[in-house]
Amino acid sequence: MFETLSPELWAETRHNPIVVLNRLGEAGVAAVAEREDFLRVLEEARNATREYQERRPPFFDAHAPLVIGYFSLEFGLAECLPIYSGGLGILAGDHLKASSDLNLPLVGVGLLYRWGFGRQRITAEAQQSEVYVENKAEDLPIRLVEADGGAPLRVTAPIGGESVQIGVWRVQVGRIPLFLLDTDLEENPPHLRTITDRLYVPEPDRRLRQEIVLGIGGMRALKALGIAATVFHMNEGHSMLVGVERIRELRNERQLTFEEARLVARAGIVFTTHTPIAAGSDYFEPGLVWDLLGPYLSQTGLSFERFMDLGREKPGDPRAPLVSTYLALRLSDVSVGVSRLHGAVSRRLWREAWPGIKEAHVPIGSVTNGVHLPTWVSEEIASLLRECVGPDWWELLATDPRWSAIDQIPDERLWATHLKLCESLVGYATDRGGEALEPDALTIAFSRRFTPYKRATLLLQDRERLAKLVRHPDRPVQFVFSGKAHPADSPGKALLHDIVELARTEPRVTFLEDYDIDVARHLVQGADVWLNNPRRFLEASGTSGMKAAANGVLNLSVLDGWWDEAYGPDVGWAIPSGATIDRQATDDQAEAEALYRVLERDLVPAYYQRDAAGIPRRWVAMMRASIRRLAPEYSAGRMVLDYFADAYAPAARRVQQLRLLPDWGG
Numbered sequence: 001m002f003e004t005l006s007p008e009l010w011a012e013t014r015h016n017p018i019v020v021l022n023r024l025g026e027a028g029v030a031a032v033a034e035r036e037d038f039l040r041v042l043e044e045a046r047n048a049t050r051e052y053q054e055r056r057p058p059f060f061d062a063h064a065p066l067v068i069g070y071f072s073l074e075f076g077l078a079e080c081l082p083i084y085s086g087g088l089g090i091l092a093g094d095h096l097k098a099s100s101d102l103n104l105p106l107v108g109v110g111l112l113y114r115w116g117f118g119r120q121r122i123t124a125e126a127q128q129s130e131v132y133v134e135n136k137a138e139d140l141p142i143r144l145v146e147a148d149g150g151a152p153l154r155v156t157a158p159i160g161g162e163s164v165q166i167g168v169w170r171v172q173v174g175r176i177p178l179f180l181l182d183t184d185l186e187e188n189p190p191h192l193r194t195i196t197d198r199l200y201v202p203e204p205d206r207r208l209r210q211e212i213v214l215g216i217g218g219m220r221a222l223k224a225l226g227i228a229a230t231v232f233h234m235n236e237g238h239s240m241l242v243g244v245e246r247i248r249e250l251r252n253e254r255q256l257t258f259e260e261a262r263l264v265a266r267a268g269i270v271f272t273t274h275t276p277i278a279a280g281s282d283y284f285e286p287g288l289v290w291d292l293l294g295p296y297l298s299q300t301g302l303s304f305e306r307f308m309d310l311g312r313e314k315p316g317d318p319r320a321p322l323v324s325t326y327l328a329l330r331l332s333d334v335s336v337g338v339s340r341l342h343g344a345v346s347r348r349l350w351r352e353a354w355p356g357i358k359e360a361h362v363p364i365g366s367v368t369n370g371v372h373l374p375t376w377v378s379e380e381i382a383s384l385l386r387e388c389v390g391p392d393w394w395e396l397l398a399t400d401p402r403w404s405a406i407d408q409i410p411d412e413r414l415w416a417t418h419l420k421l422c423e424s425l426v427g428y429a430t431d432r433g434g435e436a437l438e439p440d441a442l443t444i445a446f447s448r449r450f451t452p453y454k455r456a457t458l459l460l461q462d463r464e465r466l467a468k469l470v471r472h473p474d475r476p477v478q479f480v481f482s483g484k485a486h487p488a489d490s491p492g493k494a495l496l497h498d499i500v501e502l503a504r505t506e507p508r509v510t511f512l513e514d515y516d517i518d519v520a521r522h523l524v525q526g527a528d529v530w531l532n533n534p535r536r537f538l539e540a541s542g543t544s545g546m547k548a549a550a551n552g553v554l555n556l557s558v559l560d561g562w563w564d565e566a567y568g569p570d571v572g573w574a575i576p577s578g579a580t581i582d583r584q585a586t587d588d589q590a591e592a593e594a595l596y597r598v599l600e601r602d603l604v605p606a607y608y609q610r611d612a613a614g615i616p617r618r619w620v621a622m623m624r625a626s627i628r629r630l631a632p633e634y635s636a637g638r639m640v641l642d643y644f645a646d647a648y649a650p651a652a653r654r655v656q657q658l659r660l661l662p663d664w665g666g
């Protein structure tokens with residue numbers, strides 16, 4: 001609808017409906033509102049919205065007796081709200097969207113950053129530079145939350161001996177509210193205003209201030225809003241202080257000792273760990289924790305050393321740092337990793353939290369990530385599925401027999417639909433200043449953060465062999481790369497430089513600048529193959545491959561993260577790796593060799609093997625299997641239902657049982 005309103009402004013603002021409206025002004029909108037084509041699209045959008053709101057979601061009644069507070073340092077919802085960096089944020093955004101679809105009573109809590117995550121520019125020297133664009137409140141789809149009297153709502157959080165004022169913004173994600181906390185207020189001195197400046201500040205001191213605002217400020221915001229959450233989900237260790245503030249609340253309300261309050265708080269807390277390496281946690285030195293949290297802890301009766309010990313790998317060493325993951329594990333009753341393999345990695349990594357317990361029995365499970373299908377599946381594929389599988393195809397579980405109707409889509413139609421999406425990617429890449437892509441060549445996409453373990457340059461191990469693939473006269477392969485390096489990640493930036501250089505010299509290699517939700521959407525819909533070759537055990541889940549799979553884009557990946565459990569020769573390819581959980585070192589050369597071999601012997605021939613009608617039958621069969629088997633299984637709907645069954649519902653029950661104890665006085 002907004003695109004119809006003004007295609008030029010829509011493109012120019014990179015899909016920001018608020019700015020489009022502001023720029024058109026009242027007169028401009030009034031003029032468009034006379035246009036037949038616009039009125040038709042408006043009516044369609046209105047109907048779709050009404051239908052969504054009035055739909056009776058299949059899983060939850062309107063008034064389920066619990067509220068889940070979901071805390072995350074980033075949320076990736078749409079390209080016009082740049083408060084995300086990558087996978088973790090997109091996952092949190094998809095979690096909210098799927099919760100809305102299911103009518104799960106959940107509210108999100110995050111931070112509003114004044115400067116989004118940097119936009120990527122590539123210099124003439126093939127280096128990444130970052131441009132920070134200011135997030136102006138009036139340009140964003142957010143609304144200021146007001147207190148009863150109409151003044152802006154304020155809550156406070158303790159930063160050392162000071163108290164920071166926090167404003168609250170609301171984003172409506174379907175039925176789900178997301179509350180964004182903001183310290184950039186006139187009431188705050190400059191050093192507190194800048195707490196919510198930027199996402200993923202590297203300095204521990206600034207990071208801990210953000211975590212105080214998110215965890216302590218976020219809990220207080222929910223309370224001030226009258227939202228009586230009973231179950232709390234800490235998405236990654238950044239939200240660890242949710243647990244501490246919950247303990248404080250319970251102590252105040254119930255006159256409990258610290259240990260009693262901790263056990264009661266734990267009953268309702270769910271924690272998801274996302275990192276597969278210890279260094280992925282935040283480490284906070286005791287001095288820093290004392291400076292920023294000491295007064296708060298003493299006010300609330302928690303002994304500083306006891307608190308530090310909860311977050312130490314081995315309690316008792318006064319010099320040891322607080323590790324966010326250990327603290328979060330010890331403050332929650334349900335802890336999970338983000339794929340089955342990552343669950344196993346996490347049990348090994350964090351077993352010290354349960355001394356004396358054998359690794360296999362460490363109580364860290366897994367809920368495999370999923371992606372929000374209506375967000376990521378192209379309109380073209382969705383329309384085929386609506387027609388054949390049903391209008392509610394996107395919320396059917398994998399076990400639903402209606403999925404078998406996908407077999408009725410003729411190969412010709414599925415293939416033609418895919419070709420149309422490939423063409424649209426070609427057009428998009430050209431518009432974005434990428435190298436001209438060829439519509440008929442096999443397109444392999446590699447898009448993700450540039451950081452050493454993801455090995456963006458694995459393909460470059462043997463330049464001649466790569467050249468043979470891309471320059472093949474009859475069966476050419478073209479590669480599209482996209483992705484950012486973290487501003488502080490020099491090795492990641494060096495890899496990016498090599499890829500940009502390759503794209504500048506090799507005709508069938510392209511680099512698309514400034515990877516974001518928009519770029520991701522085009523790539524996961526319009527490529528033929530989605531390539532992922534991380535060092536095994538270092539990709540906790542990965543979700544971009546799920547987006548691709550749901551569009552019939554075939555995965556070619558190391559058996560890591562989600563692909564370790566999803567892979568089958570019916571839906572894609574595995575790049576063999578010698579790494580095992582006990583011997584995790586990888587042999588780059590051997591794995592590059594294996595990658596070339598899969599491409600040369602199986603994947604490229606399968607793509608170019610056409611019948612008389614020009615259809616690659618085996619390829620199309622794999623596309624169909626990929627959609628049929630992987631879309632429902634790796635959907636955010638399935639993920640949220642798993643969280644409900646394995647985490648939220650048991651937590652709610654435990655909390656309820658604890659409150660029923662008679663000597664609790666409440």
Ligand SMILES: *Cc1c(COP(=O)(O)O)cnc(C)c1O
Nearest residue numbers: 086087448516517520542543544
């Ligand atoms: C899905 C997505 C990611 C995460 O993908 P990975 O497979 O985990 O790398 C990162 N960034 C964007 C913009 C995405 O859409």
